[in-house]
Amino acid sequence: MTNSSTSEVPVSANVPPSDAQARVSQFMKGLQDDVCQRLTELDGSSTFLEESWQREQGGGGRSRVMKAGTLLEQGGVNFSEIWGDNLPPSILVQRPEAAGHRFYATGTSMVLHPHNPYIPTVHLNYRYFEAGPVWWFGGGIDLTPYYPFREDVVQFHQTLKDTCDQHHPDYYPTFKHWCDEYFFLKHRQETRGVGGLFFDYQDGRGKLYRGPDPEGVAAQYSDRVGELAERSWEDIFAFVQSCGSAFLPAYTPIIESRRGMSYGERERQFQLYRRGRYVEFNLVYDRGTIFGLQTNGRTESILMSLPPLVRWEYSYSPEPETPEAELYKTYLKPQNWLG
């Protein structure tokens, strides 16, 4: 049977229930609904336009995008549920047991690009896979400020930690570190922002942190992650649901604190410049983007994470002792925000 290789884990704990796909996809859709509803209230002037789409090889989704709102310059909140003959090579490298099996994948992903440079960009994605003998949950959330406030970063991370701690004391430290590693632009030697949570291949078997990670920087953290008792499918799904539900409490207080702050051309130009890093990350490194493009996903939905307006400037670096320099100096490095 499928779990014969992990003798510590009883088979019963490590098999999805028969209604797993329906329950997860219902949760993912509900998360999309809740988030869109609250963001529409907060925006106050614009709405999300929905497009439903089908994928030729199996499945489909509903993309919701708000353009040119009061609060959001662009916001995309996407649900998808797809299936097909084979997972793409980028995933099979990580889960060779899935080779030759049909797969099912569902998830919600979201990127919000506010107008105001004092409000950070935020990204969320939670996803669930089944393929032959294996299943797993993955995803996370991360915050990308332009002009950061330490108290915002602390509030964001504290909300995530409180959520994680309800499920397992190792979750926050492990997934927070994984996030710092994953959202790292090697060619810039910068984190994408101030991090959050990231995890992948959570299937209840042993370690929380499952390598190999393509970035190759994971090994340094492995000693922090002990062997765990098995976690069931229900345990992990409950955790993912809590994470999803933590999005609004983690992010919306920052909107409310910062949306009234005025800014000028300088702040706008810096925001556009820093958005270039977001594009670089998503197109060069991001697993979700690469998965989507490799599986003939819907290009417009995959790339709705890209900001509406972006600037590159050759050889730019901020003047010392400015707020822009402070972002680089203090915030774009992995650190313990809850010190």
Add this chain to the structure above:
Amino acid sequence: MTNSSTSEVPVSANVPPSDAQARVSQFMKGLQDDVCQRLTELDGSSTFLEESWQREQGGGGRSRVMKAGTLLEQGGVNFSEIWGDNLPPSILVQRPEAAGHRFYATGTSMVLHPHNPYIPTVHLNYRYFEAGPVWWFGGGIDLTPYYPFREDVVQFHQTLKDTCDQHHPDYYPTFKHWCDEYFFLKHRQETRGVGGLFFDYQDGRGKLYRGPDPEGVAAQYSDRVGELAERSWEDIFAFVQSCGSAFLPAYTPIIESRRGMSYGERERQFQLYRRGRYVEFNLVYDRGTIFGLQTNGRTESILMSLPPLVRWEYSYSPEPETPEAELYKTYLKPQNWLG
């Protein structure tokens, strides 16, 4: 010896001369000089700023960038000459004989982003590699119009064909097709523009077109490419020099025809939107970009190909029967421009 596996090719024809590296790098620098000088004359108001840089693992380069010129919104013309212990995996897959050998690489690359949407963006790159038993030339040139004129495309391609035909009758058809395949955005099902020339791994041995190509679309053209008599290092270097020298005659007539055309916000916005495709191509597919980032190249020099200002718009498509629709309908598909 190095060529023992290709028995048709005499060793003498297929070994670089002892001054190969010096001659190629001198040519590449000279090309950078000539192009920058002529573009500075054409711009008339701005100049290229040069930064010389060194690479810790060996070598360096000189980056030249013009920002906010009269003609060019941004133009980067880069020369580099680097060496090190090992080629990165993306190249070793194509040239396994180079594994375990030190390498040398030199080249010139250039991307020009004019202000005026009636003037196409243009890209050029020529490069030379040596690694243990193998050496090769690669590179090409391609044109990316926003509001194309057929006569400009014809003039560009005719100049390239005339240049190729001086060296070998198979060069233009083969390298023109390779360009169409290479500069193709699979996730958009569009060519990047109207093509030009592209070739890689030219080492004088047999076929002009050497697979496997990572895009996997090469096979359909293989029947057009016959086996050739050997070409010497000198033959191929002479061809690459001609290609480099063809840049100004291929592109500057288009500048001169179109720079006086007036345009408005509509054309500007479409230009910014289409520049997004340029970013997508360079970050997702481009070998030179991936090579540079994988070899710890100088990030600012590698990414100076990215446009200064870019726009993404979810679910945009042009109104039928407009000049914008004409770009998609007529120009973003591989075709024979010289009738």
